[in-house]
Amino acid sequence: MKSEEPVPAAVELVYLPSRADIAEALLARSGRLAHWWRPPLAFGLSTAAVLAVLLLVAAPVGVIVLVAVVLCSVLVSLVGGSVQQWYRVRQLTGYALSQGEQTVRADGSGVRAATALMETQVPWASFRHYVETANLFVLVVDDTVGGMAVLPKRGLRDGADADGMRAVLAGHLAPRPAAEG
Numbered sequence: 498m499k500s501e502e503p504v505p506a507a508v509e510l511v512y513l514p515s516r517a518d519i520a521e522a523l524l525a526r527s528g529r530l531a532h533w534w535r536p537p538l539a540f541g542l543s544t545a546a547v548l549a550v551l552l553l554v555a556a557p558v559g560v561i562v563l564v565a566v567v568l569c570s571v572l573v574s575l576v577g578g579s580v581q582q583w584y585r586v587r588q589l590t591g592y593a594l595s596q597g598e599q600t601v602r603a604d605g606s607g608v609r610a611a612t613a614l615m616e617t618q619v620p621w622a623s624f625r626h627y628v629e630t631a632n633l634f635v636l637v638v639d640d641t642v643g644g645m646a647v648l649p650k651r652g653l654r655d656g657a658d659a660d661g662m663r664a665v666l667a668g669h670l671a672p673r674p675a676a677e678g
Contacts, residue, residue: 509603509654510649512601513594513597514649521630521632540571543568597614599652619638625637626674629672632649633648636670
């Protein structure tokens with residue numbers, strides 16, 4: 498189905514990255530829950546409830562200790578994953594903010610990003626796919642922490658809109674395959 502509207506030759510964004518952008522992009526790229534804190538919280542409350550029930554029914558101390566060790570080790574693992582996610586967001590946000598305002602142009606040759614400190618050009622062939630969220634377009638290069646381009650919709654300029662960016666992206670990339678999350 499072809500659209501009658503012309504596809505823009507290029508779309509430009511100007512923005513200062515934010516912590517929220519980075520957190521949303523990492524979650525979107527990984528396909529994880531937007532509310533990453535819910536599983537550890539739910540499991541923590543469940544752990545407390547199970548241990549309370551065991552204490553109320555006067556279960557043997559050995560059973561209580563065994564259940565506590567198993568449940569608490571799983572809880573520590575869940576919390577550790579959340580802390581690691583927070584740390585990644587913090588690192589990437591610090592780096593992005595140190596670059597200052599970003600000007601990004603997506604056109605037929607790829608994505609060109611410029612800041613006061615650097616300029617880079619990434620050809621379309623370097624990207625695997627893109628993910629759209631409520632606030633961002635995330636262009637995925639690979640599975641490394643920095644393997645993505647984060648394009649906040651709030652940065653669209655010169656009359657461009659999200660539909661214009663979608664049209665440019667659709668001409669060069671596919672959305673994330675359903676099997677990836």
